[in-house]
Amino acid sequence: MRLPLTLCLVAPLALAACSNPRERCINAATEELRVVNALVAETETNLDRGYTLIREPGVRTGLHFCLSPTNPFTFCSTAQPTVTDRPTAIDIRAEERKLAQLRAKQNELTIRAASSIAACEQQHPRR
Structure with missing residues (x-):
């Protein structure tokens, strides 16, 4: 990265x-x-x-299946940074x-x- x-x-x-x-x-x-x-x-x-648009940073989370040596079927969470434009008066x-x-x-x-x-x-x- x-x-x-x-x-x-x-x-x-x-x-x-x-x-x-x-x-x-x-x-x-x-x-x-x-x-x-x-x-x-x-x-x-x-x-x-x-109106104006204000950029607000945020995080989008999600779940997916992941594999590990100890537990072959488990859920893992992910976090992705996002930016949202919020209309403001x-x-x-x-x-x-x-x-x-x-x-x-x-x-x-x-x-x-x-x-x-x-x-x-x-x-x-x-x-």
């Missing part, structure tokens, strides 16, 4: 190492903007839907205020990212 987790953690680092300095600079310059864009999209979806006015603030931040970050991208392109021109 440790190997897949290790691969999941190492793979993005390996891919990042493959990118060139210009791409790394642009990705760093636009990271905050990408986060705010995702939050804007999520808030718009919540407003359209009228939202305050529409508060979500609208949040969306307005996020859009203002989005505009600010778009301007900042544009100048940072220009600096990255000047620092690392295409070849």
